Amino acid sequence: MSFWDFINKEHPIVLIPHARPDADALGSALALFHLLSDLGYQAHVISPGSYPAFLSWMPAAQDVLIFSEQEQACRNLIKKAQTLICVDFSSPSRAGDIGPLLERGAHKKILIDHHPSPKDFADLSIWSDKAVATAQLVYERILSPKIHLANPAIASCLYAGILTDTGSFQHGFISPEVHRIVASLIEQGAQPNKIAHQLYGNHSEDRLRFLGFALSKCLHIENKYHTAYFVLREKEMSQFQLLVGDTEGLVNYALSIEKIVFGMLIKECPGVIKISFRSKGSFPANEIAVKHFQGGGHLNAAGGHSHSSIEEVLRQLQGILSQYESRLNEEAREISEIRT
Numbered sequence: 001m002s003f004w005d006f007i008n009k010e011h012p013i014v015l016i017p018h019a020r021p022d023a024d025a026l027g028s029a030l031a032l033f034h035l036l037s038d039l040g041y042q043a044h045v046i047s048p049g050s051y052p053a054f055l056s057w058m059p060a061a062q063d064v065l066i067f068s069e070q071e072q073a074c075r076n077l078i079k080k081a082q083t084l085i086c087v088d089f090s091s092p093s094r095a096g097d098i099g100p101l102l103e104r105g106a107h108k109k110i111l112i113d114h115h116p117s118p119k120d121f122a123d124l125s126i127w128s129d130k131a132v133a134t135a136q137l138v139y140e141r142i143l144s145p146k147i148h149l150a151n152p153a154i155a156s157c158l159y160a161g162i163l164t165d166t167g168s169f170q171h172g173f174i175s176p177e178v179h180r181i182v183a184s185l186i187e188q189g190a191q192p193n194k195i196a197h198q199l200y201g202n203h204s205e206d207r208l209r210f211l212g213f214a215l216s217k218c219l220h221i222e223n224k225y226h227t228a229y230f231v232l233r234e235k236e237m238s239q240f241q242l243l244v245g246d247t248e249g250l251v252n253y254a255l256s257i258e259k260i261v262f263g264m265l266i267k268e269c270p271g272v273i274k275i276s277f278r279s280k281g282s283f284p285a286n287e288i289a290v291k292h293f294q295g296g297g298h299l300n301a302a303g304g305h306s307h308s309s310i311e312e313v314l315r316q317l318q319g320i321l322s323q324y325e326s327r328l329n330e331e332a333r334e335i336s337e338i339r340t
């Protein structure tokens with residue numbers, strides 16, 4: 001059965017990006033929202049929590065319902081819906097408080113995602129870990145046969161997903177096909193310069209001041225383990241007027257240092273420590289996230305969390321790094337071999 005067999009115009013369809021949605025999750029959900037709405041379906045996007053301010057330019061972002069802020073309205077809508085579409089995640093645990101509703105309930109569930117190790121909870125899976133972004137799957141599997149229905153709103157949302165999930169075409173399998181898709185999205189009205197400006201050139205002064213603070217005061221380097229990590233404490237962050245998403249991308253600076261193979265961002269949030277992991281080459285960031293921090297993700301970009309104190313997390317990480325010492329050294333050697 002195809003995607004179209006799982007939806008109908010009589011009942012609401014709810015599109016759900018993952019918690020703390022990024023441009024791929026929100027963009028793919030909104031692209032589908034536009035496509036389905038234009039075709040006369042009753043589509044809605046419900047995000048588990050708020051999305052970063054730098055995504056508010058996405059067409060119809062203001063129509064996204066936020067589960068954590070409008071819980072009852074969201075629950076009512078989900079109850080009425082026949083189909084729930086999980087966008088850019090493939091484990092109910094990635095959907096925050098919406099997760100439990102995905103595990104029970106009589107809904108038909110569709111999953112559209114590119115993360116490794118999908119959980120088996122959906123009735124239809126549009127999935128490939130070869131895709132650089134969920135936006136690529138939306139384009140290839142859903143939009144492409146109906147390309148005459150594409151418009152600038154759909155094209156811009158998908159373009160943003162591909163641009164950001166590849167780190168501006170730096171990682172992932174950047175095939176000729178990916179560039180053909182991007183070319184097609186530009187033909188359908190995506191404006192690359194404007195989108196790049198919205199995503200990368202439209203932040204607050206405080207975010208930049210905070211970046212300077214984090215780079216000079218919060219970055220720790222363990223040369224022995226080819227590892228660099230940021231420790232962000234709530235008290236220090238509160239000195240800056242940070243918006244949702246303002247620490248996004250910071251972790252990549254850790255990996256920009258020569259001979260560093262593994263980067264982390266350890267962030268104190270109310271009641272939980274969130275950890276982002278990034279790696280170079282074949283060092284498995286996701287293995288550490290899965291085994292030790294109830295998380296997951298891709299080989300080179302993963303995330304997880306802990307309910308211990310930040311000091312305890314740092315102690316735990318020392319133990320983990322020492323276990324991985326030889327692999328970290330090996331990866332650092334391989335990377336320098338490519339360089340010379």
Ligand code: 5GP
Nearest residue numbers: 276277294295296297298301302303304305
């Ligand atoms: P980030 O560090 O940017 O939050 O996430 C990087 C990658 O790891 C993303 O692909 C994201 O989907 C995944 N990820 C982040 N946090 C979690 C988590 O708690 N669980 C799982 N399964 N994946 C996560």
Ligand code: MN
Nearest residue numbers: 024088134165
């Ligand atoms: Mn993605």
